[in-house]
Amino acid sequence: MSDTLGVLLLGFAGLGPDQDHQQDMYLPAFSTHDGFEVVAVAGDDAAGRTTAERLAGKLGLPAPAADLATALADPAVDVVSVCVSPERRADAVIAALRAGKHVLADKPLALTAADAARVAAVAAETGLVCLPAHHQRFHPMIGAARGAVAAGKVGLPWNVQADFLVAGGTPSPAGELANFAVYPIDVVLALTGQRVRRVFARLSTHWSDGGADDHALLFLDHDNGLTSTISVGRTRELADTPPAGLALHRYRVSGSHGVLDIDASRPAVVLRRAEASSHTWHGAGTVDRLLDELRAAIAAGRPSAPSAADAVHIAEIVDAARTSAASGTPVELSQEGSR
Incomplete structure (x- = not known):
């Protein structure tokens, strides 16, 4: 090669x-x-x-x-x-x-x-x-958090709270559950390594003209008693966020021996002005790191992380969330699932 x-x-x-x-x-x-x-x-x-x-x-x-x-x-x-x-x-x-x-x-x-x-x-x-x-998992703060959780810094994780909200931009006609949920779900799975077994979801439309959901709230039950709550969607434009920029991208991992707070808007140089704020990053971005993983997986002849099988599980969760939101009841995922 x-x-x-x-x-x-x-x-x-x-x-x-x-x-x-x-x-x-x-x-x-x-x-x-x-x-x-x-x-x-x-x-x-x-x-x-x-x-x-x-x-x-x-x-x-x-x-x-x-x-x-x-x-x-x-x-x-x-x-x-x-x-x-x-x-x-x-x-x-x-x-x-x-x-x-x-x-x-x-x-x-x-x-x-x-x-x-x-x-x-x-x-x-x-x-x-x-x-x-799913390039958000390659954010340096997420990478550091994965290492901390794997090293037992918070003990045994029992809950993850996640917020992934984009401000402004053009709403997706397919809804923001389909558009954005893959990112925080993938990060939660990468942080914990625990598959989802049960999904309860609520979809809402607050301001999008097209009627598609612009906010989703997911309550997920994982293996080994872990739970997670994910808030994902799109808000109106905010003065301190660039159009279609991330207004909130954060995670809180609660464990038996501590709590880990992750704010993926940091580390960055923040410039605040009267009309807006901007974040300037130093070093490789998440898409650059995604390509590093692509090149490494090809060179090693191994599946990538995330893999297509990981994307199947995330799609199962999104499908279940849509079904749960329509029925108002939790949806159980297959115990076998995709491996």
């Missing part, structure tokens, strides 16, 4: 009408990472092909392939960064894996647990890396 892996940027869509994580997040990170080189771009629909043609010219790359199969057959491509529309994402990821390519998949990996499970099965069958882009 070459020291530098060729990357195909596939698709430029997201859960929101103005989301383009491919160009806003992944392209900049791939462009500055020593382990990767963007060698091709492609779209899987008319809008995506138009964007791909424009981006190829801007980057000085060959014209995009006429179809997905041709793009995936390119021998210069080792990794596919998949950002096609969520309803087609699972099929695109499976096609890339079947073509022998490793995959970085935008969140969510799939819109349902059933589709996520299809992806995980192919990833396991092929032995290729399929990394869902």
Whole structure:
């Protein structure tokens, strides 16, 4: 395997009408990472092909392939960064894996647990890396907290409280449970290592015009008596938060011998002005660290962390939350679950 892996940027869509994580997040990170080189771009629909043609010219790359199969057959491509529309994402990821390519998949990996499970099965069958882009777990504060919990600094954890609230920006038509919940759920699972067995949820709409949920409150029962409460959603714009910026990203881990408070807005240089505040970070960001994990997993020939199987469990939790919110009753998850 070459020291530098060729990357195909596939698709430029997201859960929101103005989301383009491919160009806003992944392209900049791939462009500055020593382990990767963007060698091709492609779209899987008319809008995506138009964007791909424009981006190829801007980057000085060959014209995009006429179809997905041709793009995936390119021998210069080792990794596919998949950002096609969520309803087609699972099929695109499976096609890339079947073509022998490793995959970085935008969140969510799939819109349902059933589709996520299809992806995980192919990833396991092929032995290729399929990394869902749950990049918030790579925040340095989360990493430090994972080490502290694993070292027993709070004793045996019995509860986690999490707040993940975005201020401003365009609400997702799919609702913010589908849009954002993967991040704090993944962090709670990474912090504790305990799978979820029961879900009780409440969805609400406070200000979004489209009627989709803009806030979700999740009450989760995990293995070994652990519980967690996750508040996730989008608020109106706040004066001290950039548009679509994180207003709250924090966790409290309560254990038998102590409490660990994690504020993922720190460490940072905070500049406060009359009209707004800004956070300036020093060092690698979460998406850069995500690519470090992608490169390391490929080099070692191991599943990534998080893996496609992890994304299946998160999708199961989100599916259960939606069912619970509709019925007003808790939902039990399978004791077997996805491994």
